[in-house]
Amino acid sequence: MISFDLLVAICLVYVIFLFGVAFWAERRAARGQGGWLRSPAIYTLSLSVYCTAWTFYGAVGYAARSGLEFVTIYLGPTLILVGWWWTLRKLVRIAKTQRITSIADLVSSRYGKSNMLGVIVTLIAVVGTTPYIALQLQSVTLSFAVFAPDGVGPWRPTDLDSAALTVAVGLALFTVLFGTRNLDANERHHGVVTAIAVEAVVKLVALLAVGIFVVWGIAGGASAVLERIDTSGLSEMPILPGRWMALTFLAAAAILTLPRMFQVLVVENEDERHLATASWAFPAYLFLMSLFVVPIAVVGLAEMPAGSNPDLFVLTLPMAHGREGLATLAFLGGFSSATSMVIVAAIALSTMVSNHIVMPLFLHLTRSGATISGDVRKLVLRARRVSIGAVLFLGYLYYRLTGGSEALAAIGLISFAGVAQVLPALLGAVLWRGATRTGAITGLVAGFVVWAYTLFLPSFGEGAVMGARLLAEGPWGIGWLRPQALFGMAGLDPLVHAVVFSMAANVLVFVLVSLFDFPSPMERLQGAQFVNVFEHSTAAQGWSQGRAEAEDLLLMAQRILGAEDAQSLFQRAAVAQGLQGYLPEITPEFLQSLERILAGSVGAATAHAMVGQIVGRSSVSVEDLMRVADETAQMMEYSSQLEAKSEELARTARQLREANEKLTELSVQKDAFLSQISHELRTPMTSIRAFSEILMTGADLSSGEFRNYSRIIHEESLRLTRLLDDLLDLSVLENGQVTLNAQPVMLHDLIERAVVATARLQGGQGLMIHRDPEAERVELVTDGDRLSQVFINLISNAQKYCDAGAPELTIRVCRTDSAVAIDFIDNGSGIPQKSQAIIFEKFARLSDPRSAGGAGLGLAICREIMVRLGGSIVYLSAQGGAAFRLTLPLSLAEAA
């Protein structure tokens, strides 16, 4: 039997070894020799702080109680590392560019450097992590107890408690020593990380060794173990889909939101590319860690006496077979799991507590003194050290209070669910620009409250915090508020129930409030930088013109960064600006970079406030930010104006092009018109010239020929005159220069006048006109001369073009309330369909000129006149002949 003293000695030696490793690594790193300290292997191994004592011991216990469900705890992180690799890379990039020190800092920084959010996340982290630390202490004391023979001798319960206290103090010491050497979180904790990596190897080797011993040493080989598994109760344990999904989700969320995981995964990351290695190597590590869990559980259940704690099979199985060396190794593995978790968690939590609670409080209290007095650097370090102590003390306290009453796994899951509440705000921070501070705060609080109400408080057991009645009947007897059956969802697994409701409340409130909230300018700027970190890794927020004294800034920086670092920082900046001295110009860029470097030590919100104090403003004023926002808005407006301008230009160009096309078209039309006129004028002139030359030559013409040729000359002269009259008439009408002489007239009189005039032209023969004198008794107020000109045109058209054997024209009048329609329909063959559209155009003469004396302007003139008179002329098709309808208002004034 290993004696108590020997075990303590082994522990001590191991701890001293770890100290040595950490110290050595720090020295190497400080001398710049530790290249391999920054390797992806060390990074991957450091991620193993995920595997705590809960995983080391608890997984076997979990398997013994619930079968394969323990796999979910490994499944979640594997999914994240393999599938969400790009989100992790984004987190790392953001953390580097913004000098993020913790998950609370990231959330606070993203949502407008809100310290309120920092405080909330810190509190959630503390509340969620404290039970977990207690769990580690418990596992160490329990593992000590395994080596105690039946609670006699030196192994009394008080000794166990004191052992837990000793462990807690020892861990605090280690953490303070190696976790608070540097203030700047971005200068990584090489010592701690290296020690963690060593511990990762120890626990893996220990667990594999126990597994191999159990499989080949006890069970008798792989096939025998598989047989045992098949016949054991484990294989019959049901797989509950709801729990599987909830647990996988929790484990996945945990790797992103657990403060210690954020610390090793994001803050301690040396190089983004290490993530690529970790994305396969860490799942592989998890696989090895889980490989022998089921065999150990099955063999343990079979071999160990009934009632023995399955959480400790890893220790008790080798012990029962007298393998004390192996048991000691397993003990060291568990010890490593516990200590590494506690150390990293303490570092992460203390950073959060000091940056988001202690420092803001301190700044607030000393605000009256215009500048910061005392050595802030010392203050920050002291705050961190005290925080480490406080965190570990809290864990110890929790351990003493609960007294190891719970199964290890249950505590771990409750913590996971609590810390997972940060997930929506975290993902929103890096993926959704619309996420706002108020949304994040309300979502976090809602989720946290539901978690506490449905899971955390009931976990203390009936009657501890919540009464049995409250659990059974709900507060004030309101059934649907029962903590473990919200809205009557009874029968659900309490964990699944809590996860579903807390996350639903969280996400719902976060999204809804964000959608309806209006973010401040600072939030907009930070949101853009976080979400689009890959587009612009350089920052753009912050200080405008400051009247800060460089010396004041240097003094402050010295207090935080230390004299040497601060001076060299300032000097570098001065050199970069091309200055001789050691103080740089206080440009906004310098202030920004300084603020970011300070943020690495004290958090973004605090750094912002500190620089703000010296620059002369307590923070960037709303006005400044509004101005930045305004400028942005102005630029956007300007560019949209430019866009509008160019659109306008394009529109103008299009209009010009159209106008040009129209002009070209008009010009073509004009040419065609001139060409037409030329033709119409030259044709009669040709006849006139030819025949007048014939007459002039005095050739011997018969008297018949002489008369005929003289008549032709006369006719063609009249044709010319008529053409010129029509052209002038049309021109006047088209230009709108016509003066209308509106007077009361009788329609009948006008038609009569036109009929008489046309009959005279043709010698009163040929066309037969049908009329209805009664219908024609319509009194009009219009220009009678113009209207009868239209009538004459239409009647003479019928005379010229109606091709019927006995040409007839029907004039039909139809009167309505305010208008009159006059139809002229002949009995000829009418106008072909294809020509009907062009008959009102100028020179649209359809037949050959032998039968028609006009130049094709008649209908064009008619149309112009009708328009002037407020009416219209249309061709009526399918009337059996050429048919025109005139429509006219009864009074010209009414139409005008």
Place this chain on the structure above:
Amino acid sequence: MGKHVLLIEDEPNIIEAIRFILSRDGWQVDTHSDGMTAFDRVGALRPDIVILDVMLPGRSGFDILRDIRADPELCALPVLMLTAKGQVKDREMAERMGVSRFMAKPFSNTEVLSSVRELTGG
């Protein structure tokens, strides 16, 4: 050497004038006033010269000229073109198509007569 002219023109008074001028000089004058059938008439009559108007009902004088020049048997036929559209581009177009002579209306009677004589080698 025959003196046979085909006048393709649609204005009755102009037809009358040209017929008078040429027949007094001893020409046999045939007339045709429809553009669509004019080319066939040319082929059928085989006159010594064609006097061609541009603006014809049915088909333009330019199209008829093109057909004449494309016909291997008619391509050498002298064509005197008369048009009331005396624009430069019409003249250029007619010349490109191989018109023998292009005259604008109104024309001088003696000019028409001498052109017909010259073009027929008289």
